[in-house]
Amino acid sequence: MIKIEKRNDVPMALYFFTPFIAIILTILGGGIIFYILGFNPIEALKFYFITPISNLYGLSELLLKATPLCLIAIGLSFCFKSNNWNIGAEGQLTFGAIVGGGVALLFYNQEGFYILPLVILAGAIGGMIFALIPAILKTYFNTNEILVSLMLVYVSKLLLDYLVVGPWSNPEGFNFPETRQFSDSSRMPLLFEGLRIHAGIFLALAAVMLSWFILYKTYLGFQIKVSGLSLKTAKYAGFKGKTMILVVFMISGACAGLAGVGEITGPIGQLHRMISPDYGFTAIIVAFLGRLNPFGIIFASLVVALTYLGAETAQIFLQIPKYTGQVFQGMILFFLLASDYLLFFKVKILNLKKNELRH
Amino acid sequence: MATDLRISNISKIYPGCIANDNVTLQFKSGKIYALLGENGAGKSTLVKILSGVVSPDNGEVFLNEKNLKLSSPLDAKKNKIGMVFQHFNLFETLSVFENLSIDATEDNKSLRVRINEIFKKYNFSIDLDVPVLNLSAGQKQKVEIIRCLLRSPKVLIMDEPTSVLTEQETEELFISLKKFCDEGILIIYITHKLKEVLSLCDEVAVMRKGKVVSVSQTQNEKVETLANKMVGQKLAKIKKKINISKNKDEIFKVKHLNFYSDDPFETNLVNLNFSVKKGECLGIAGISGNGQNELFQILSGEIITPDTSIIFRNKEIAKLNPKQRREYLMAFSPEDRISQAAVPELKIYENVALNNFKSSNFFEKGLVNERKIKEHSKKILSDFSVNTDNVELKSQFLSGGNLQKLILGRELITAPELLICYNPTWGLDVGAINYIHETLIKINDQEKSTILISTDTEELLKLSDRIAVIYKGKLSKIMPSEEVTPEKLGVLMGGGSID
Numbered sequence: 001m002i003k004i005e006k007r008n009d010v011p012m013a014l015y016f017f018t019p020f021i022a023i024i025l026t027i028l029g030g031g032i033i034f035y036i037l038g039f040n041p042i043e044a045l046k047f048y049f050i051t052p053i054s055n056l057y058g059l060s061e062l063l064l065k066a067t068p069l070c071l072i073a074i075g076l077s078f079c080f081k082s083n084n085w086n087i088g089a090e091g092q093l094t095f096g097a098i099v100g101g102g103v104a105l106l107f108y109n110q111e112g113f114y115i116l117p118l119v120i121l122a123g124a125i126g127g128m129i130f131a132l133i134p135a136i137l138k139t140y141f142n143t144n145e146i147l148v149s150l151m152l153v154y155v156s157k158l159l160l161d162y163l164v165v166g167p168w169s170n171p172e173g174f175n176f177p178e179t180r181q182f183s184d185s186s187r188m189p190l191l192f193e194g195l196r197i198h199a200g201i202f203l204a205l206a207a208v209m210l211s212w213f214i215l216y217k218t219y220l221g222f223q224i225k226v227s228g229l230s231l232k233t234a235k236y237a238g239f240k241g242k243t244m245i246l247v248v249f250m251i252s253g254a255c256a257g258l259a260g261v262g263e264i265t266g267p268i269g270q271l272h273r274m275i276s277p278d279y280g281f282t283a284i285i286v287a288f289l290g291r292l293n294p295f296g297i298i299f300a301s302l303v304v305a306l307t308y309l310g311a312e313t314a315q316i317f318l319q320i321p322k323y324t325g326q327v328f329q330g331m332i333l334f335f336l337l338a339s340d341y342l343l344f345f346k347v348k349i350l351n352l353k354k355n356e357l358r359h
Numbered sequence: 360m361a362t363d364l365r366i367s368n369i370s371k372i373y374p375g376c377i378a379n380d381n382v383t384l385q386f387k388s389g390k391i392y393a394l395l396g397e398n399g400a401g402k403s404t405l406v407k408i409l410s411g412v413v414s415p416d417n418g419e420v421f422l423n424e425k426n427l428k429l430s431s432p433l434d435a436k437k438n439k440i441g442m443v444f445q446h447f448n449l450f451e452t453l454s455v456f457e458n459l460s461i462d463a464t465e466d467n468k469s470l471r472v473r474i475n476e477i478f479k480k481y482n483f484s485i486d487l488d489v490p491v492l493n494l495s496a497g498q499k500q501k502v503e504i505i506r507c508l509l510r511s512p513k514v515l516i517m518d519e520p521t522s523v524l525t526e527q528e529t530e531e532l533f534i535s536l537k538k539f540c541d542e543g544i545l546i547i548y549i550t551h552k553l554k555e556v557l558s559l560c561d562e563v564a565v566m567r568k569g570k571v572v573s574v575s576q577t578q579n580e581k582v583e584t585l586a587n588k589m590v591g592q593k594l595a596k597i598k599k600k601i602n603i604s605k606n607k608d609e610i611f612k613v614k615h616l617n618f619y620s621d622d623p624f625e626t627n628l629v630n631l632n633f634s635v636k637k638g639e640c641l642g643i644a645g646i647s648g649n650g651q652n653e654l655f656q657i658l659s660g661e662i663i664t665p666d667t668s669i670i671f672r673n674k675e676i677a678k679l680n681p682k683q684r685r686e687y688l689m690a691f692s693p694e695d696r697i698s699q700a701a702v703p704e705l706k707i708y709e710n711v712a713l714n715n716f717k718s719s720n721f722f723e724k725g726l727v728n729e730r731k732i733k734e735h736s737k738k739i740l741s742d743f744s745v746n747t748d749n750v751e752l753k754s755q756f757l758s759g760g761n762l763q764k765l766i767l768g769r770e771l772i773t774a775p776e777l778l779i780c781y782n783p784t785w786g787l788d789v790g791a792i793n794y795i796h797e798t799l800i801k802i803n804d805q806e807k808s809t810i811l812i813s814t815d816t817e818e819l820l821k822l823s824d825r826i827a828v829i830y831k832g833k834l835s836k837i838m839p840s841e842e843v844t845p846e847k848l849g850v851l852m853g854g855g856s857i858d
Contacts, residue, residue, distance in 0.1 A: 216727075217726055217727050218722075218725050218726055218727060219715075219722035219725045219726070219727065220725065221727070222709070222712065222722070222727060225705075225709075226702060226705070226709075229702045229704050229705065230698055230699070230702045232695070232698055232699040233698070233699055233700070233701070233702050233713065235661050235681075236659065236661060236681060236691070236693060236699050236700065236713075237681065237682065237714070237715070238660065238680045238681030238682025238683065238684075238685065239682070240680070
């Protein structure tokens with residue numbers, strides 16, 4: 001007979017080490033999949049995890065992709081730590097991009113140092129407002145935030161679709177579903193000539209520092225921590241539960257909005273249908289792989305960004321679809337959850353014979 | 360055929376708690392048996408063992424002298440032991456018939472015929488094709504019972520069946536149960552409601568702290584004798600402290616406290632009015648589940664009720680949340696130490712910070728003042744003799760007694776004018792109980808007041824100056840504790856009246 005028991009004392013060091021185990025298992029699992037598909041696993045894994053970052057351009061691409069993942073995951077960590085399950089960051093990213101992009105389009109033929117800050121601010125506010133919808137519905141009408149935030153993703157994506165083929169489409173764009181190019185004043189400054197990495201990375205780093213400070217050094221952070229561990233205790237202590245839900249959703253939405261605006265003012269430079277390869281969903285994996293810890297999230301965003309890059313290289317060199325990236329992301333989450341289970345519970349195999357004798 | 364069920368030396372130990380301690384009982388068909396005990400007395404564990412949900416660490420179950428191996432609910436089913444749990448196990452969105460047919464072995468047509476036979480026999484009428492969510496609690500319970508009857512059970516176990524029923528539905532249930540009994544089904548009825556035992560059952564076994572403390576014929580019992588057995592009242596006279604609080608000012612006054620809940624598992628409170636004087640301990644007695652939880656949460660501000668008036672030190676505080684009430688110098692010690700009063704995963708000093716009042720300066724301008732919190736925690740640990748001085752220790756490593764000392768210390772170090780506590784010594788060892796009792800007496804000596812909600816009559820008689828009893832959400836008249844005897848409390852706790 002198998003018996004599952006909760007472990008009482010889980011060492012902190014091991015708690016932060018299991019993500020590495022998950023990553024190693026993912027690589028092994030990936031190797032096996034490549035082998036079954038008929039590739040040389042060592043070679044395929046090399047294309048996947050080493051080739052993409054073996055030059056400066058690759059490293060820049062890695063940071064470029066890690067930036068939105070990190071930003072969104074930082075925001076999500078506020079929600080997840082306090083037991084609020086916002087899984088609609090993709091929608092908040094899209095809506096932030098729509099609002100930010102709208103402001104950028106207003107200034108499409110103007111120059112000025114003030115334009116970019118305005119665009120960024122508009123993006124953050126857009127994401128914040130969009131995240132407030134599930135938060136308000138949850139606090140005042142008891143709806144389930146998982147469903148509402150998820151469904152709003154499709155609302156914002158359809159809205160973006162409508163805007164880029166309809167009212168905001170480029171009048172000189174031959175009916176392509178895209179807006180005008182933003183003016184240079186609406187674009188994130190590039191950090192190096194010839195590489196796509198842009199100033200948005202500083203936003204992400206600032207978010208990491210700020211979130212660390214809020215989570216570990218402020219009363220708000222304390223309330224988030226307690227609410228996450230026991231809602232009953234939070235109520236007993238008299239924390240303002242509703243306000244806190246609104247605040248964490250606003251923080252989370254603002255971060256996703258920033259990520260969206262970073263994409264359109266960074267590498268993209270306009271609005272079109274495909275502004276995000278599901279960064280908002282993938283960031284959920286990043287947040288958990290990073291143990292909802294700000295610095296853990298930096299590391300996790302780099303690892304997951306690599307799966308995006310690896311998938312693209314593998315498509316080019318091995319002719320396998322780039323959607324294998326999602327397979328890898330799924331495996332990371334799977335192995336992380338599995339090793340967490342073994343971390344928090346021990347599996348005992350009881351001696352059946354002894355039991356039988358008793359009866 | 361007569362049925363004979365025998366439970367022999369059953370023991371079940373959970374970490375930190377002995378749920379069943381060498382329980383031996385015998386049941387014979389043709390009678391309705393009551394298994395009586397407070398929440399946590401071990402009734403549910405015993406029932407779970409009989410229904411195969413939990414396997415015992417020790418002991419055996421015999422049905423008609425056959426040793427049963429009950430390692431899953433399926434085994435119980437095979438051996439014709441039927442079980443209706445307090446929380447229904449029905450699929451809300453499926454129809455009644457679909458729910459009944461899920462684990463049936465026959466085809467739908469003959470199943471319908473059999474269900475209709477049962478309907479006729481027992482005078483049931485439920486539309487088989489409506490979804491279960493449209494049924495009342497009583498009807499849902501009938502569906503559960505029918506599910507058992509379809510398997511022609513020898514034993515039918517009912518776990519707290521009336522907790523969600525109306526009076527009318529309860530009567531109907533009793534009539535059905537008596538019929539089943541006449542047909543030779545052995546019925547075991549689990550409850551903490553004394554009147555039901557007396558009106559329905561033939562024999563009663565009382566459990567307390569995992570042990571069977573008495574087995575008797577109900578005709579020889581009265582509400583108060585059963586109540587005393589159930590809560591473990593020693594009939595010896597208990598030493599009371601001297602009543603010091605005559606002609607003192609009223610510090611706390613509750614008027615028109617009403618609470619209505621849609622949740623059938625919560626108790627409604629009906630027009631509670633009481634007041635507490637300076638330096639006084641007001642005891643509120645009652646068998647658990649009579650509204651104590653709800654009362655505590657309303658007094659602490661976790662639940663805000665619309666038309667209630669709560670005056671504390673001449674201020675209306677009925678609309679304030681717990682944190683705001685603390686600023687007026689109230690303090691609260693809830694029953695549930697582990698998941699409400701403290702968080703086991705948090706360190707001691709973090710748990711101390713949960714009682715954050717303005718003058719504490721734990722959080723200055725929204726920032727955590729860790730140094731201040733830790734200093735304050737060290738003081739609590741030494742003043743209240745908690746057996747550690749490491750404020751970084753996670754609270755889960757404290758024993759129950761030490762955790763309760765920490766919680767009381769946290770609440771009392773602010774020198775509150777009123778402490779409201781709910782079962783403060785529940786599950787503690789004698790040493791810790793004494794320490795906490797002494798602490799509570801000391802508070803009153805310092806002219807501070809306490810409200811003690813407790814299910815332990817001994818504790819109430821020892822500590823209270825005045826006592827009231829809560830029964831089904833209603834409060835009895837408040838009596839000076841020198842006029843109260845354990846017998847009187849027993850009557851009131853069982854829903855009787857005294858004059």
